[in-house]
Amino acid sequence: MASADHPVLIVGGDGLIGRALHESYRAAGVPCLATSRRAGQHPRLDLAALPETWELADSYRAAFLCAGRTKLADCEAYPAETALINVTRTIELARKLGERGAFIVFLSTNLVFDGNKAFPTVDDAPNPTTSYGQQKAEAEKILRELGERVAIVRLTKVVHPAMPLLLDWAGALRRREVIHPYSDMVFSPIPLEYVSRALQSIASCQTGGVIHLSAETDISYESLAHSLATRLDVSPDVIQPQLAPAPTPRFGTLRLRTEDAALLKPPAAAETIRELLSTVK
Ligand SMILES: NC(=O)c1ccc[n+]([C@@H]2O[C@H](COP(=O)([O-])OP(=O)(O)OC[C@H]3O[C@@H](n4cnc5c(N)ncnc54)[C@H](OP(=O)(O)O)[C@@H]3O)[C@@H](O)[C@H]2O)c1
DSSP states (O other): OOOSSSOEEEEOTTSHHHHHHHHHHHHTTOOEEEOBOSTTOSSBOOTTSOGGGOOOOSOOSEEEEOOSOOOHHHHHHOHHHHHIIIIIIHHHHHHHHHHTTOEEEEEEEGGGSOSSSSSOOTTSOOOOOSHHHHHHHHHHHHHHTTOTTEEEEEEOEEEOTTOHHHHHHHHHHHTTOOBOOBTTOEEOEEEHHHHHHHHHHHHHHTOOEEEEEOOSSOEEHHHHHHHHHHHTTOOGGGBOOBOOSSOOOSOOOOOOOHHHHHHSOOOOHHHHHHHHHHTOO
């Protein structure tokens, strides 16, 4: 159990998933610290800064590695700079946290796979096609060498009501403006709230190894746009699909291990989208 002497640590508490985890632990009264790289915030931890500057306690029950450069375009444009954060320093931090007793939960992605095969399993070899995916696969490989006290959790697309794309489209549709969703780009949606619960459960059971969290199917961005238009009672005429500028992965799904599917059952994609759109006013 986490205690004041052995709190849970969330690295990257200002990000989407880190913030959700922090709020949930706080609401449950679990001793929990969330790092920030922002001035005046504590514990301060900037992966771009030297490890000696990281504000770490002596002991942790569990640590979630949620910080990193998460924009695919940034990883392509600045491979060395982003690899320093997403691989080198992340590994260095994991080692330090391991020495402090933490069970480590590393957040990874379906993009460690090329997306040519639906439902890759945890035993399939990663074959990333993007710098972001390569960095995640590299970090995974080294983290796996740290042993059983590390969980590598590969997530598909985490959706939530404040998604910029959803808000932009909703605004445009209300103004009856044309939108151009990609007809050839898919995602396997999992809700932020589910991800937060599943991660907490993994940390609490201290189940190591590679874990997949995914919906049971993919959804295209075009179909999301149509569902949104229906929800807002806007004519589908304003939806003008287009092809993505570059070829995109055919599949975004992951196969859950049988034991995880029983414990961490994700909602069906259609239910996730229905819930998501119910929040759009
Ligand atoms: N969201 C998804 O759909 C999804 C899917 C698969 C995997 N993941 C993985 O899950 C993890 C969390 O994702 P997320 O969506 O919560 O990401 P996010 O919202 O982009 O948050 C990333 C966090 O990392 C922090 N960060 C960036 N550079 C840093 C540095 N040099 N030192 C310390 N912190 C730094 C950011 O700080 P600032 O807030 O100060 O910029 C931000 O708080 C990531 O590893 C991501 O790759 C996410």
